[in-house]
Amino acid sequence: MTTMSEQTTDQRPLHERVAADLRHEILSGIVLPGAALLTAELRERFATSSATVARALHILREERLVTSCANMANKAPDSVVIEHRQRTMQPARSLAPADPGQPFRWVTEARRRGVSANCVLLDVKPVPEPPAHVAQALGLNAGNPALLRSQLLTFDNEPAALVKAYFPLQIVHGTAMTEHRKIRGGTSTLLARLGYPPRRCVDSVSARIPTQEQHALLKLPPNVPVLRTFRVVYSDNDRPVEAHDTVEAGHLYELQYEFSQVL
Template sequence: MTTMSEQTTDQRPLPERVAADLRDEILSGIVLPGAVLLTAELRKRFVTSSATVERALHILCEERLVTRCADTADEAPNAVVLEHRQRTMQPARSLAPADPGQPFRWVTEARRRGVRATCVLLEVKPVPKPPAHIVQALGLNAGNPVLLRSQILTFDNEPAGLVKAYFPLQIVQGTEMMEHRKIRGGTSTLLAQLGYPPRRCVDSVSARIPTQEQHALLKLPRNVPVLRTFRVVHSDNDRPVEAHDTVEAGHLYELQYEFSQIL
């Protein structure tokens, strides 16, 4: 296990560094749910004070990774590790249109993994001048408008992701996609019905520091990064028909991609 002496170049405040090491061990499964983090042992391990350990554990409490328990034999309360809430999702499973009468595949996949997942629609609006990266991703000409549909994804009633989905306005104009309501089965199902079934998607994934908007909408604890996935969906003839700009709460979300060897 890492000690503070091995982190001489880390300029973060000491409580954040201690919390970072413990967080990684909890999320990685090195420290299992139910384990007790003893303040006295943490003081020795990190060669630091009870006050520093106390602040580190407080950070993890805010993220609901641990809960506190009093110990009269120690100067400060210890902590019990909770079952971490980071859920593993497989993006490829949500690409295909939903079966008739079924909900959005993302919701179905989450429920299959024992998570109560919902989508909360925020806004639906035409964007006359879309951002440059959307214009490029959708292969549009300057001045071509798009439709923006944004929503919050929740895990067990807790905000887990913010999605901004863009569509060329010319292919969705006049459809129910323009209405401020959820699309049964998701937008990929409607696009397939319109003659634009998803055939290929390209995901670009990166870690980011959350913006003020993302921090507020996702109700993030402090110092928690977001996972940003930019997905472009292509239909027949490799035509781009959808671009998703998604940020997921780093303490709640894990992406899993499966690959087979290509010969």
């Protein structure tokens, strides 16, 4: 385990560095649920004060990674690790249209992993001038509008992801997609019925500092980053039909991709 003396280039406040190391160990499974985090042991390990340790544990309590415990087996640990809420999702599984009568595949996949998932529709509107990166991804020229559908995805009633999905207005005009209501089976199911089935997608994933909007809608604890995924979905003849700009809460979301060797 790394000590603070080895981190001479890290300019973050000491309590944030302590919290970062403990967070990594909890999310990685190095420290298991039920483990006690004792101030005396942490103070010695990180060669710091009780006040600094207390501030670090406060951060982890805000993120609901640990909880206070007054007494356990005649000891008095400052905190006990609880089961972390980060969920592993496989984005590739949500690309295909839903089976008849089934909900959006993202919801189905989350439920398969034991998570109560839901989608809250925030906004549906035409965008006369979509963002430059969206226009480029969808192959839209100046004056070609897009349709924006914004939604909030939740895990166990907790905000987990904010999705801004763009579609060429030309191909969805006059359909249920332009209405402020959920689409049974998701937008990919409706696009498939319109003759634009998904054939492949390209995901660009990066870590970001959340914007004010993202921080508020995702109800993020302080200093928690987001994962940003920009997905472009292509249909037949490699025509782009969707562009999703998604941010996922870093403390709740883990993305998993599976690859096979191409010979």
